[in-house]
Amino acid sequence: MHVIIVYDVAEERVNKVNKFLRSYLHWIQNSVFRGDITQSQLQAIKDGIKGIIEEDYDSVTIYVLPSEKYLKVINIGIEKGTTDMIF
Amino acid sequence: MHVIIVYDVAEERVNKVNKFLRSYLHWIQNSVFRGDITQSQLQAIKDGIKGIIEEDYDSVTIYVLPSEKYLKVINIGIEKGTTDMIF
Numbered sequence: 001m002h003v004i005i006v007y008d009v010a011e012e013r014v015n016k017v018n019k020f021l022r023s024y025l026h027w028i029q030n031s032v033f034r035g036d037i038t039q040s041q042l043q044a045i046k047d048g049i050k051g052i053i054e055e056d057y058d059s060v061t062i063y064v065l066p067s068e069k070y071l072k073v074i075n076i077g078i079e080k081g082t083t084d085m086i087f
Numbered sequence: 088m089h090v091i092i093v094y095d096v097a098e099e100r101v102n103k104v105n106k107f108l109r110s111y112l113h114w115i116q117n118s119v120f121r122g123d124i125t126q127s128q129l130q131a132i133k134d135g136i137k138g139i140i141e142e143d144y145d146s147v148t149i150y151v152l153p154s155e156k157y158l159k160v161i162n163i164g165i166e167k168g169t170t171d172m173i174f
Binding site: 008033 | 090094116142148150
């Protein structure tokens with residue numbers, strides 16, 4: 001499956017969320033990650049996010065697609081992140 | 088078609104991009120909009136965004152899906168925007 005994750009979390013938790021998601025997905029721009037993952041990785045991401053954020057204050061949205069082939073990407077302006085930067 | 092738009096633009100242009108996208112799409116969270124649009128609306132959005140941003144500084148990414156039915160949405164924490172708030 002292919003996911004796009006967007007998040008809006010308190011300043012003090014941004015780095016932790018960033019660091020966590022970088023191990024699974026590509027950084028696209030501030031608060032946006034994307035990439036291909038498995039079902040078990042999705043569960044690990046959900047569990048990991050729940051362990052980092054304050055659920056009554058922060059917001060994380062995971063958009064799940066069956067595959068990247070359903071997705072067309074249009075960039076206007078500079079392209080911040082690319083899909084070959086998992087580290 | 089269904090689109091998710093994420094953007095990372097200079098502070099002085101954020102409100103203008105926000106205001107413009109609100110007329111087509113649902114505000115989801117800071118820098119994220121989503122909704123169903125037509126091919127001509129997609130072109131209008133692309134043209135409108137190009138008229139607002141500085142393409143050598145700002146970044147706007149439009150994720151295009153054939154339809155919302157390909158999308159599963161998982162929210163963790165609070166849900167900031169909903170898909171019934173076009174105004």
